[in-house]
Amino acid sequence: MSVLEVRDLSKSFGGVEAVADVSFDLGAGEFLALIGPNGAGKTTCFNMLNGYLRPDRGSVKLEGRELVGRRPRAIVRMGVGRTFQITRTFLSMTVRENVQMALISHHKRMFDFWSRAVRMYEGEADALLDLVSMRDQAARPCSELAYGDLKRLELAIALAHEPALLLMDEPTAGMAPSERVALMALTGEIVKSRGVSVLFTEHDMDVVFAHAHRILVLNRGRLIAEGSGAEIRENPLVQEVYLGGGTVFAAEGV
Amino acid sequence: MGFYLAQLLTGLANASSLFLIACGLSIIFGVTRIVNFAHGSFYMVGAYLAYSLVTWMDGGIFGFWLSLLVAALIVGVLGLIVEVTILRRIYHAPELFQLVATFGVVLIVQDAALAIWGAEDLLGPRAPGLARAVRILGEPIPEYDLALIVIGPLVLGAIWLLFHRTRWGILVRAATQDREMVDALGVNQRWLFSAVFVLGSALAGLGGALQIPREAVSLQMDLSVIGEAFVVVVIGGMGSVSGAFVAAVLISVLNAFAILIFPQISIVLPFVVMAVVLIVRPYGLFGRPGSEAGGAEEPEQPLRLMSRRGAMVLAAFVLILAASPAVTGDFTSILLVDVMVAMLFAVSLHFMMGIGGMVSFGHAAYFGVGAYAAAMGMKYLGLSMLPAMALGPVAAAGAALLFGWFCVRLSGVYLAMLTLAAAQILWGVTYQWGEVTGGDDGILGIWPAGWASGDKAYFYLAMVLCVGGMFLLRRMAHSPFGYGLRGVRDSAVRAEAIGMDVKLHQWMGFTVAGAFAGLAGVVFVFSKGSVFPDVLGISQSVDGLIMVLLGGIHALAGPILGAGVFILIEDWVTRLDYWRVIFGGIILVVVLVAPDGVAGGVDRLLRAVGIRRGDAT
Ligand SMILES: Nc1ncnc2c1ncn2[C@@H]1O[C@H](COP(=O)(O)OP(=O)(O)OP(=O)(O)O)[C@@H](O)[C@H]1O
Numbered sequence: 001m002s003v004l005e006v007r008d009l010s011k012s013f014g015g016v017e018a019v020a021d022v023s024f025d026l027g028a029g030e031f032l033a034l035i036g037p038n039g040a041g042k043t044t045c046f047n048m049l050n051g052y053l054r055p056d057r058g059s060v061k062l063e064g065r066e067l068v069g070r071r072p073r074a075i076v077r078m079g080v081g082r083t084f085q086i087t088r089t090f091l092s093m094t095v096r097e098n099v100q101m102a103l104i105s106h107h108k109r110m111f112d113f114w115s116r117a118v119r120m121y122e123g124e125a126d127a128l129l130d131l132v133s134m135r136d137q138a139a140r141p142c143s144e145l146a147y148g149d150l151k152r153l154e155l156a157i158a159l160a161h162e163p164a165l166l167l168m169d170e171p172t173a174g175m176a177p178s179e180r181v182a183l184m185a186l187t188g189e190i191v192k193s194r195g196v197s198v199l200f201t202e203h204d205m206d207v208v209f210a211h212a213h214r215i216l217v218l219n220r221g222r223l224i225a226e227g228s229g230a231e232i233r234e235n236p237l238v239q240e241v242y243l244g245g246g247t248v249f250a251a252e253g254v
Numbered sequence: 255m256g257f258y259l260a261q262l263l264t265g266l267a268n269a270s271s272l273f274l275i276a277c278g279l280s281i282i283f284g285v286t287r288i289v290n291f292a293h294g295s296f297y298m299v300g301a302y303l304a305y306s307l308v309t310w311m312d313g314g315i316f317g318f319w320l321s322l323l324v325a326a327l328i329v330g331v332l333g334l335i336v337e338v339t340i341l342r343r344i345y346h347a348p349e350l351f352q353l354v355a356t357f358g359v360v361l362i363v364q365d366a367a368l369a370i371w372g373a374e375d376l377l378g379p380r381a382p383g384l385a386r387a388v389r390i391l392g393e394p395i396p397e398y399d400l401a402l403i404v405i406g407p408l409v410l411g412a413i414w415l416l417f418h419r420t421r422w423g424i425l426v427r428a429a430t431q432d433r434e435m436v437d438a439l440g441v442n443q444r445w446l447f448s449a450v451f452v453l454g455s456a457l458a459g460l461g462g463a464l465q466i467p468r469e470a471v472s473l474q475m476d477l478s479v480i481g482e483a484f485v486v487v488v489i490g491g492m493g494s495v496s497g498a499f500v501a502a503v504l505i506s507v508l509n510a511f512a513i514l515i516f517p518q519i520s521i522v523l524p525f526v527v528m529a530v531v532l533i534v535r536p537y538g539l540f541g542r543p544g545s546e547a548g549g550a551e552e553p554e555q556p557l558r559l560m561s562r563r564g565a566m567v568l569a570a571f572v573l574i575l576a577a578s579p580a581v582t583g584d585f586t587s588i589l590l591v592d593v594m595v596a597m598l599f600a601v602s603l604h605f606m607m608g609i610g611g612m613v614s615f616g617h618a619a620y621f622g623v624g625a626y627a628a629a630m631g632m633k634y635l636g637l638s639m640l641p642a643m644a645l646g647p648v649a650a651a652g653a654a655l656l657f658g659w660f661c662v663r664l665s666g667v668y669l670a671m672l673t674l675a676a677a678q679i680l681w682g683v684t685y686q687w688g689e690v691t692g693g694d695d696g697i698l699g700i701w702p703a704g705w706a707s708g709d710k711a712y713f714y715l716a717m718v719l720c721v722g723g724m725f726l727l728r729r730m731a732h733s734p735f736g737y738g739l740r741g742v743r744d745s746a747v748r749a750e751a752i753g754m755d756v757k758l759h760q761w762m763g764f765t766v767a768g769a770f771a772g773l774a775g776v777v778f779v780f781s782k783g784s785v786f787p788d789v790l791g792i793s794q795s796v797d798g799l800i801m802v803l804l805g806g807i808h809a810l811a812g813p814i815l816g817a818g819v820f821i822l823i824e825d826w827v828t829r830l831d832y833w834r835v836i837f838g839g840i841i842l843v844v845v846l847v848a849p850d851g852v853a854g855g856v857d858r859l860l861r862a863v864g865i866r867r868g869d870a871t
């Protein structure tokens with residue numbers, strides 16, 4: 001059974017159809033890539049899945065439950081985690097405290113006025129940090145972290161909510177090539193071990209072909225192709241969109 | 255018919271004065287992003303200078319108008335001095351620093367004016383050639399009002415030409431719209447900022463100078479005008495000159511007619527209009543998002559639980575405090591009650607401002623509501639002391655719940671301005687609604703119950719309430735709720751993404767801070783035995799800001815130290831003749847030399863001698 005069912009999702013901005021009639025399914029444990037040239041509508045799509053944008057039309061069902069019309073925070077609580085293209089963390093807190101905050105919120109303890117926050121869910125937070133190999137930096141202030149480490153921390157934070165689905169918008173943007181491979185390999189392992197499904201956008205085709213189980217191609221708001229890495233590589237429509245034919249996939253899209 | 259026209263013309267004349275004051279403030283804010291409290295001081299100095307020059311020249315029509323212009327120019331030079339010596343150093347500091355620094359200037363200018371022109375109000379001469387009234391549809395209209403109605407749009411036109419027809423003006427507009435643009439200016443940036451400040455100050459000076467035929471020149475002109483000027487700027491959209499004009503006309507004309515129906519509304523009306531506009535258009539009529547203020551702040555260090563040694567030191571302090579009445583006189587006990595009230599007030603302000611990231615320019619509102627609720631509970635409901643004391647924080651929490659709901663919809667300076675508006679509305683109501691609140695005469699005879707009536711007995715009661723309140727706030731700062739507030743302050747997007755209800759959290763933070771300010775107000779009112787509207791006033795709010803700043807905003811202990819230092823300095827300095835100069839000077843020194851405040855300094859000291867762990871940074 002599919003975890004996520006997207007049907008006829010559409011959004012226009014003042015006459016421009018940013019996303020038009022997009023439908024797809026995402027299976028349990030699947031690692032699905034959404035690719036397309038700049039301005040294709042990928043982020044708009046994500047924002048509708050997250051509740052940050054309200055679609056003009058269409059429906060999004062998570063394990064059968066409608067997401068359209070709910071607030072972002074409600075969607076998080078239903079099991080849709082996300083990481084940000086530009087990292088967002090609580091800079092005045094330590095790495096561990098950032099994960100603890102996610103756990104506190106997940107367990108609905110945010111309006112506890114008395115307990116000491118730093119003593120709550122310490123074990124769980126450390127376990128999550130272990131998972132992303134950040135345990136050794138747990139006590140460091142978040143403001144001192146390197147960029148790649150912040151990305152891994154965001155992953156740990158997202159996992160604190162035990163999501164069924166993880167949305168990652170350009171998870172490796174701004175990282176060095178070696179870091180990209182490491183982060184995606186890590187994500188792949190976590191997906192496997194926790195049974196999480198992942199939908200991600202990515203411009204680095206090496207990353208996409210190496211990790212995605214299946215690929216969706218978006219162009220001018222419409223899905224134009226869907227399939228495995230090999231199928232997408234051979235698809236003439238896709239080659240046309242990425243001007244210059246098949247060789248483009250070797251180079252990095254910008 | 256004629257009557258209504260006369261009312262309209264009066265409104266328009268007031269609009270012109272108001273516009274002249276506000277437009278300079280708006281221009282300065284637009285480019286430098288400084289919320290300049292000293293603008294009211296420039297206005298006042300303009301009036302004083304014009305008074306002196308006009309009486310000295312005594313030269314008919316030409317001499318009169320020349321005097322006004324010269325006064326405006328001198329004020330422009332004064333603005334230049336303030337910009338070069340003080341503001342230039344704090345353009346990248348957080349809003350709080352800028353606000354408090356400009357308030358330091360306000361204090362210094364007040365004493366300078368007192369020394370030069372004396373404490374008496376000065377009644378200016380009428381404008382030569384415009385001293386009479388003309389009859390329009392049978393109603394007498396002062397000629398000078400008609401002149402003002404012309405001058406306002408003339409100045410607006412001149413500024414428009416300056417901004418659209420000169421290279422400099424185009425730069426100013428570009429800088430107002432786009433912050434990066436300003437930084438790209440490089441060397442020219444300094445020059446641009448200085449020139450803008452001179453222009454803005456000169457306009458304030460002109461506004462003051464033009465007032466002298468209409469009202470007596472007094473030392474209260476500065477703060478009485480600044481609230482309304484801010485309102486005009488915020489309604490119009492910060493940085494927008496035409497917005498300021500529209501807002502000035504809107505407020506003044508509304509006011510001219512509203513007082514016919516409800517004569518007491520004058521004080522409250524501008525702030526009500528502002529609140530309504532901000533709720534409908536959060537950035538003002540002509541403002542845009544992005545014209546938001548606020549310097550970049552260093553990321554704060556993570557909080558630490560108190561070490562065993564720290565807890566012992568603190569316990570020792572509390573014990574010494576508790577033992578103090580045994581060894582000192584009643585006078586010290588009374589002073590210590592003041593200190594503890596100030597501490598609780600400052601800690602509650604820090605809770606929403608430092609921890610919650612919501613800067614409040616009107617925290618006195620909740621202090622005052624607490625004080626008045628207790629006083630009125632005793633007077634009208636016949637409550638005894640303890641129930642009256644309980645009523646205070648509840649009423650303050652209620653007021654904070656009401657106003658906070660609106661405030662948390664905004665952020666940054668706009669939120670700060672709305673808190674100011676809320677406080678001014680409450681102040682205005684308290685001041686005007688004499689039958690219930692006693693108005694200017696306040697409420698008297700609010701003394702503690704018999705068992706707590708001695709100075710020492712009341713000291714212990716105050717200590718339990720204030721120290722208890724501070725303990726609770728500190729405990730909350732370390733709780734998930736307090737961490738949540740810090741999280742929202744750090745990144746609202748992240749907070750939402752971990753499933754937090756950001757606005758609800760801020761709203762509750764606002765309410766908690768209000769409730770504890772109310773508790774401080776309650777302890778205050780029973781220690782003084784009376785309460786007057788100034789407990790809700792701007793000065794009281796700014797006192798709180800200074801305490802937080804003095805102590806250092808990044809430390810939980812900051813507001814406690816800051817309030818202690820503040821009250822002790824105030825107690826010493828206010829016995830001197832020119833205490834404002836000294837106090838203003840101290841504020842400026844702290845802002846310019848020790849921006850992390852007393853707590854920051856103590857923290858550095860403790861690290862240096864090894865009592866506190868962690869890297870000395
Ligand atoms: N808030 C908005 N208002 C108006 N137009 C928008 C808005 N957001 C996106 N668009 C437009 O919608 C289209 C899709 O944008 P979107 O950001 O979803 O693309 P993308 O695939 O994420 O691109 P990129 O690879 O550059 O991140 C673009 O043409 C964009 O200009």
Ligand SMILES: [Mg+2]
Nearest residue numbers: 042043044169
């Ligand atoms: Mg995008």
